[in-house]
Amino acid sequence: MPATQFKCKNGNKIPIKQCLSHCPNGQRCMFLPTLRSVAESLDRKLDKPSVTELISGTRETYLKKTQPYAVDPMQQLYAVHGTAVHTIQEGHNEGNIIAEERLADDITSGKFDLYGQIVDLSDNTLGDYKVTSSYKLMKALGYYKVDVPTGEVYKTGLKKGQPKTRKEWRTDGVKHVLEWAIQLNYYRILLEQAGFKVKDMVIQALCRDYSLRMAAERNITRPLYLIKINKISDHWIRWYMSAKAKKLKRSMSEHHLPARCSARERWHDRKCQSYCDVAEFCPYGRLMKRVADRAA
């Protein structure tokens, strides 16, 4: 079941159809055509779970498929960014470029953004658009800070005699891109099964909070980054996605709630507390929200 309601700015929920025909709040929170495109992006009729649905926690996907949940149209704007970019670029994909094709196999289906001659002379590059936060970008790029001695020592106070340090950025840290890597590698497998060779996988990541001081403090100095994704073995990817597809299928046919999402899938509870659209239907989500409310 796709989302059936929108969450308004004032916290009320309204059936999407009702919102599109009349806003009871006096003035719409965004233009009607934008709301229509957000509604359309939510209404995907797929006969098997998509790559992105399988990458999410199984409990989250199960609840999204079975519960009449509500979404904040503002948050969904980022999700429709890919479609918007395609529209802007329509007519500019000439040459050896294929865009937005849905491919499927016996496990899942996925729609890749771009394939072809998109970053260099190789015409075998698979590309994906992302709109993301400076925090996620900093982690994805492997940026981290270290303390570097300045050569001076503290002359007074509690730290007297200890060396002074300053923070310096390093860019060779672990790149936290596992979910993006699983997604692109699955698209790669689908393309290769269809007879297309894939030499490189690249994400074009647009930073949505680039203009804020916070982004500069995270060493994000450009609005857009290209991030290369490494190959993961076909065997591992297919095994992982097939196990998740089976778990979801079993839960759907037996109508039982799957185990809670893994710590990584639930962003170590941050998602349950603030970002999961189906948290109100999830016992763990309700608990985490109570914990968050008590701490506030």
Ligand code: SF4
């Ligand atoms: S236009 Fe925005 S504020 Fe009005 S009903 Fe729809 S979601 Fe709510």
Ligand code: SF4
């Ligand atoms: S609230 Fe947390 S555990 Fe529950 S479905 Fe959402 S992400 Fe998963």
